[in-house]
Amino acid sequence: MKGAIIGFGTIAMGHMVGYSRVDELTITAVLDVSKERRDHVENTYGLPAYSDFESLVANEDLDFIDICTPPGSHAGYSELGLANGLHVLCEKPVFLPDEDGGYRKQMELIRATDRVYYPCHVYKFAPVLASLKQHIQNPGFGKVLGANFRTLRSGHAKGVPEWRTHWRREFETSRGGILRDHGPHSIYLAMNLTGCTPRSVSCLTGRMREGDPYRDTEDSALLRMRCDDGVEIAMTLSWAAGHRSTGYSVIGSAGSVVVDGDELTATAGGDVLRTTVESGFDDPTHKEWFPSMLRDFLAMTAERGHQTELIREALTTSFVIDAAYASAADEGRWTDCEVPEELLSVPPAVAA
Structure with missing residues (x-):
């Protein structure tokens, strides 16, 4: 399966080592809001790096995304991944309260798809x-x-x-x-x-x-x-x-x-x-x-x-x-x- 890492910071580099040792999974692209981090990905790993999700899915044939961004953006990227028919891995904390103080929207998105939603509980x-x-x-x-x-x-x-x-x-x-x-x-x-x-x-x-x-x-x-x-x-x-x-x-x-x-x-x-x-x-x-x-x-x-x-x-x-x-x-x-x-x-x- 082919995937993209969302947010290429310190923990994402740890994920990359993991992918290099699992033959069935391959990272083929990266999304990061920082131009410097995108340049790092392209120069170090030779992978295409995008600044927004729409460009990523328009140009890449993906099976999954791996969300390694800070917590504040986990729910948004999870929704985009599931809505585009992709399996989603997400770093902790996976769930954060919705604006109404609940978690209903996030759970409804998971229920509505046949894709796997996988919390990265690596410890x-x-x-x-x-x-x-x-x-x-x-x-x-x-x-x-x-x-x-x-x-x-x-x-x-x-x-x-x-x-x-x-x-x-x-x-x-x-x-x-x-x-x-x-x-x-x-x-x-x-x-x-x-x-x-x-x-x-x-x-x-x-x-x-x-x-x-x-x-x-x-x-x-x-x-x-x-x-x-x-x-x-x-x-x-x-x-x-x-x-x-x-x-x-x-x-x-x-x-x-x-x-x-x-x-x-x-x-x-x-x-x-x-x-x-x-x-x-x-x-x-x-x-x-x-x-x-x-x-x-x-x-x-x-x-x-x-x-x-x-x-x-x-x-x-x-x-x-x-x-x-x-x-x-x-x-x-x-x-x-x-x-x-x-x-x-x-x-x-x-x-x-």
């Missing part, structure tokens, strides 16, 4: 996290009782120098701070790893770095999710740390597993296993994770009914983030985050 394909999930699913681990996730960075990730390098701190473009940027990874991972569904959240946000010039968005968030069966999952997210680290710990009724970067420690039945699973958490492009994700997308184009679970995961993730912002605005009160069932109905065009 699930990090080797060490895949190993973590295997330990949780081991019968010797027992029932999940709770979890704690940590994402610390010494600053926000910067975009390419040619276009709004600090867009992650501009609300109009990012639609939020670290909670909207790193939050989705933690939330969809929590659901995927533990099998638990968030029901309510409590959150505090703030700007913790001294002298932080970015007033529109938060650089730190403390989030707690209450899930089924009384399971609580806590998350610490900060761009104001003095170092970079990523960690996950999950406690079971008969075991535990802790990931600190590429290091994994698991206990079960009194035994302790320590191992290193090279995963490249310090690489902001996550390029080593994308081949597995793209193969998952490819498999989904053959078995389209399987996208329902992934869309549910992405929609729930956005509802959690919306509820977390509402909670933070009200001093951390517990706030419902359940998704209305009518939004989660199986898209009829892709039902198994």
